[in-house]
Amino acid sequence: xxxxxxxxxxxxxxxxxxxxxALLVVPxxxxxxxxxxxxxxxxxxxxxxxxxxxxxxxxxxxxVVACVVLGTPLAWLLARVDFRxxxxxxALVLVPLVLPPVVAGVALVTALGRRGLIGEHLPFSIPxxxxxxVLAHTFVSLPFYVLAVEGAxxxxxxxxxxxxxxxxxxxxxxxxxxxLPLALPGILAGCAxxxxxxxxEFGATITFAGNYPGTTQTMPSLIYVALxxxxxxxxxxxxxxxxxxxxxxxxxxxxxATPR
Amino acid sequence: xxxxxxxxxxxxxxxxxxEAGEVVVVIGPNGxxxxxxxxxxxxxxxxxxxxxxxxxxDLDVPQRRVGYVFQDQSLFPHLTALDNVTFGPRARGRSRxxxxxxxxxxxxxxxxADLADRRPRELSGGQAQRVAIARALATDPAVLLLDEPFSGxxxxxxxxxxxxxxxxxxxxxxxxxxxxxxxxxxxxxADRVLVLDAGQVAQVGPPAEVAAEPRTPHVARLVGLNLxxxxxxxxxxxxxAVVVSLAEPVGSSRLRWHGPIGTVxxxxxxxxxxxxxxxxxxxxxxxxxxxxLGLVPGxxxxxxxxxxxxxxxxxxxxxxxxxx
Numbered sequence: 001x002x003x004x005x006x007x008x009x010x011x012x013x014x015x016x017x018x019x020x021x022a023l024l025v026v027p028x029x030x031x032x033x034x035x036x037x038x039x040x041x042x043x044x045x046x047x048x049x050x051x052x053x054x055x056x057x058x059x060x061x062x063x064v065v066a067c068v069v070l071g072t073p074l075a076w077l078l079a080r081v082d083f084r085x086x087x088x089x090x091a092l093v094l095v096p097l098v099l100p101p102v103v104a105g106v107a108l109v110t111a112l113g114r115r116g117l118i119g120e121h122l123p124f125s126i127p128x129x130x131x132x133x134v135l136a137h138t139f140v141s142l143p144f145y146v147l148a149v150e151g152a153x154x155x156x157x158x159x160x161x162x163x164x165x166x167x168x169x170x171x172x173x174x175x176x177x178x179x180l181p182l183a184l185p186g187i188l189a190g191c192a193x194x195x196x197x198x199x200x201e202f203g204a205t206i207t208f209a210g211n212y213p214g215t216t217q218t219m220p221s222l223i224y225v226a227l228x229x230x231x232x233x234x235x236x237x238x239x240x241x242x243x244x245x246x247x248x249x250x251x252x253x254x255x256x257a258t259p260r
Numbered sequence: 261x262x263x264x265x266x267x268x269x270x271x272x273x274x275x276x277x278x279e280a281g282e283v284v285v286v287i288g289p290n291g292x293x294x295x296x297x298x299x300x301x302x303x304x305x306x307x308x309x310x311x312x313x314x315x316x317x318d319l320d321v322p323q324r325r326v327g328y329v330f331q332d333q334s335l336f337p338h339l340t341a342l343d344n345v346t347f348g349p350r351a352r353g354r355s356r357x358x359x360x361x362x363x364x365x366x367x368x369x370x371x372x373a374d375l376a377d378r379r380p381r382e383l384s385g386g387q388a389q390r391v392a393i394a395r396a397l398a399t400d401p402a403v404l405l406l407d408e409p410f411s412g413x414x415x416x417x418x419x420x421x422x423x424x425x426x427x428x429x430x431x432x433x434x435x436x437x438x439x440x441x442x443x444x445x446x447x448x449x450a451d452r453v454l455v456l457d458a459g460q461v462a463q464v465g466p467p468a469e470v471a472a473e474p475r476t477p478h479v480a481r482l483v484g485l486n487l488x489x490x491x492x493x494x495x496x497x498x499x500x501a502v503v504v505s506l507a508e509p510v511g512s513s514r515l516r517w518h519g520p521i522g523t524v525x526x527x528x529x530x531x532x533x534x535x536x537x538x539x540x541x542x543x544x545x546x547x548x549x550x551x552x553l554g555l556v557p558g559x560x561x562x563x564x565x566x567x568x569x570x571x572x573x574x575x576x577x578x579x580x581x582x583x584x
Contacts, residue, residue, distance in 0.1 A: 163334045167395070168347035168399055
């Protein structure tokens, strides 16, 4: 099928579009070109980098787990149960989506910090621990996950839930035998989104959990520190995150698991 | 005995009683409230329902012993045919092995045991609908609800499935309600026909009676009869009892109408005319007569019917038939 010939694209639209592409692509290309490839293995092998990599991997994985465990029921509730104040709950849940991450960090400190409203009554301390990192990551990633899964639950209509109910299934049976399997592609997409968001989290983490090598220093935090002391390391680490991000994008585009 | 009262203001106001073993076919135009009636029984729409002395009105959907065959193909796409049929008995508390045995037995009865491991998208429309009906029956329901179970299937598949369903319905001990817009379903499957029109019960009766003395234009059209109101009476007559002429027929019969031809179409070995003669009337003429008279759309013609070919009956429902 050929595109109908409607004439040339006007320069008024073409030029800004090209500028936009350049704006998005050029910095990434220079990052790739300017990376000290020869010293890359050496940087990767250093203690501080390996620790940051491990903490990032672990915290993003735990964040995804937290999102699945907490976010799936919430998405189900928002998509399937007609309760009073549902719109309000959905709006509140989505606030972190548009909130500046550093504000999220301050909010977490206010609530769960050592002198926080809740934190001062806790027998243990959350800030400046891996738990704190995961908590901050979950705070900013959960809305992405809930949004993706709720969308999947809505498009994979409630009609199958009705069918299951007429067959005598209670809501839990319906959820795990019908709703969940049908929403699986959406759940995987939600995991990818949450993971990507967690991978790059910086503002909330550094505000709430600090930047201690070996305990709370993630890749983005290390990059921030390294940029002033050792720019080559910063560029190397950035390149790794860029590669991971592109990987997520590719997975998402393939829809990770297309429904069979 | 089942008693259903549905009263959704502005949409449906109908009641129905049915005995165990009975097949009630619900017929009526789109939007008459047919599906709503079924949904009310299953608990998917509000309504008062009692079945075999058991009050269902306040029960949740899963607690009602219904089997529901939905209009669209509603098999779970991620489960095999066998798992689809197993789902109901499992959900109602049977062990996996017992539920599977029941499911295999039902697939066997529908002659599709060899398709047990296929997923819905690997089934033809007719096969999928057999699985859907088997799935509804596998929970041993008190009430079987079928919402246009043959819609969207090839005509030949429809007929085979209709006859097959008829066999199963004869053995079915509960109450069966089937919604359709096809007269043949009513005539082949029904013990009783319920005609809904604009959300009201217009007529209830045995299929032969409803087909011979329809009370709504919709049913008349479905069974291919002309229906004319005459004071407090209705008159029904077949299209081949209508005589078509270009000049006003002589004689004193009141049974004559005048109007332009709407459509001309072949019908069996005759030519069927739709004439806008006050009421729209159907008339069958021989192809030779159609050519001789030059019958084309737009031509003004006279129609008449012999009084002996017309069945005349009261327009109001007789008492005790359950209509409102």
